[in-house]
Amino acid sequence: MIEIHNIHKSFNGKKVLDGVSGVFQTGKTNLLLGASGTGKSVLLKCIVGLIKPDIGSVTFDGTYFTNNKLDIKQEIRRKIGMLFQGSALFDSMTVEENVAFPLKMLYDMDKDERLDRVNFCLQRVGLEGTNKKMPAELSGGMKKRVGIARAIAPKCTYLFCDEPNSGLDPLTALKIDRLIKEITEEYNITTIVVTHDMNSVIEIGDNIMFLYEGKKLWEGTSDNILDSDVPELNEFIFANRLMRDAKKVEEEEERNRAD
Numbered sequence: 001m002i003e004i005h006n007i008h009k010s011f012n013g014k015k016v017l018d019g020v021s022g023v024f025q026t027g028k029t030n031l032l033l034g035a036s037g038t039g040k041s042v043l044l045k046c047i048v049g050l051i052k053p054d055i056g057s058v059t060f061d062g063t064y065f066t067n068n069k070l071d072i073k074q075e076i077r078r079k080i081g082m083l084f085q086g087s088a089l090f091d092s093m094t095v096e097e098n099v100a101f102p103l104k105m106l107y108d109m110d111k112d113e114r115l116d117r118v119n120f121c122l123q124r125v126g127l128e129g130t131n132k133k134m135p136a137e138l139s140g141g142m143k144k145r146v147g148i149a150r151a152i153a154p155k156c157t158y159l160f161c162d163e164p165n166s167g168l169d170p171l172t173a174l175k176i177d178r179l180i181k182e183i184t185e186e187y188n189i190t191t192i193v194v195t196h197d198m199n200s201v202i203e204i205g206d207n208i209m210f211l212y213e214g215k216k217l218w219e220g221t222s223d224n225i226l227d228s229d230v231p232e233l234n235e236f237i238f239a240n241r242l243m244r245d246a247k248k249v250e251e252e253e254e255r256n257r258a259d
C-alpha cells in the first residue's frame with residue numbers, strides 16, 4: 001500500500017500540485033486520471049522520488065520515503081518497477097538485454113539465473129522467443145510488453161505506468177491494460193497508472209483518483225464514476241465520449257472512402 005499525504009509542488013511559482021492526499025491499495029490497479037497538464041505525471045514522479053515535493057510525504061507499506069535516509073530510499077527504489085511513456089527501451093539492446101538490464105543493475109545473479117528470469121518474464125507478457133529481436137523490429141504493443149517485462153523482472157512490489165496505452169490502437173491498448181491488471185493481481189503488486197483514457201477507467205479502474213488543476217476532486221471506482229456529481233469530472237467524461245464518437249465517425253468515413 002502506498003500513502004501520499006498533502007503533496008504540494010510548484011515550478012517557478014506556478015502551483016502544479018495543491019495538497020493531494022490518498023491511498024493506493026495493494027493488489028489493485030490504482031488510476032491517476034485527469035486532462036493534460038493537471039499534474040498526474042508530476043505526482044507520479046513525486047511518489048517515486050524523481051521530483052521532491054515542496055510539502056508532503058509518501059509512505060510505502062508503512063515506511064516513510066520522502067526525506068528518509070538514502071539507504072532506506074534505495075531499498076524502496078529496488079522494489080519499484082516503471083513502465084515509461086513510449087516504453088523507453090534501449091534501442092541498441094536486444095529484447096533480452098533490455099529485460100536483463102535492471103537485473104544486472106540490482107542483483108548479483110549468475111548468467112543462467114538471469115536468463116531464466118528474463119525468459120519467465122517474456123513468457124508472462126506473451127513474448128517468448130523474441131529474445132534476440134531489436135526494439136526497432138517490434139510493434140508499439142510489443143514494445144509496451146517488453147517494457148512491462150523489464151518492469152517486473154526484478155520482482156517489483158510497486159508498479160508505476162505512465163500512460164501505458166498512449167499511441168496504441170484501441171484493441172492493443174485494451175490488451176495492455178488487461179495485462180497490467182492481471183499482473184497486479186497475480187503478484188499482489190501495488191500498481192499506479194497515469195491515464196486520461198476512459199476506456200482504461202472502465203476496464204481496469206479498481207481505484208480512481210481524478211485530478212483537476214493539481215487538486216484531487218474525486219475518488220472512486222469504475223462502478224461509480226459515471227454517477228459522479230463533480231462537474232469537472234463529468235465534463236472530462238463527456239469530452240472523452242465526444243472524442244471517441246468523433247474518432248468512430250472519422251474511421252467510418254475513411255472506410256466508406258476506401259470502398
Ligand SMILES: Nc1ncnc2c1ncn2[C@@H]1O[C@H](COP(=O)(O)OP(=O)(O)OP(=O)(O)O)[C@@H](O)[C@H]1O
Nearest residue numbers: 011012016034035036037038039040041042043196
Ligand atoms: N520539471 C518541470 N519544470 C517546470 N514545469 C513542469 C515540470 N514538470 C511539469 N511541469 C508543468 O507541470 C504541469 C503538469 O504537468 P504534468 O506532466 O504532470 O501533466 P499531466 O497531467 O501528466 O499531463 P499529460 O497527460 O499531458 O502528460 C504542466 O503545466 C507542466 O508544464
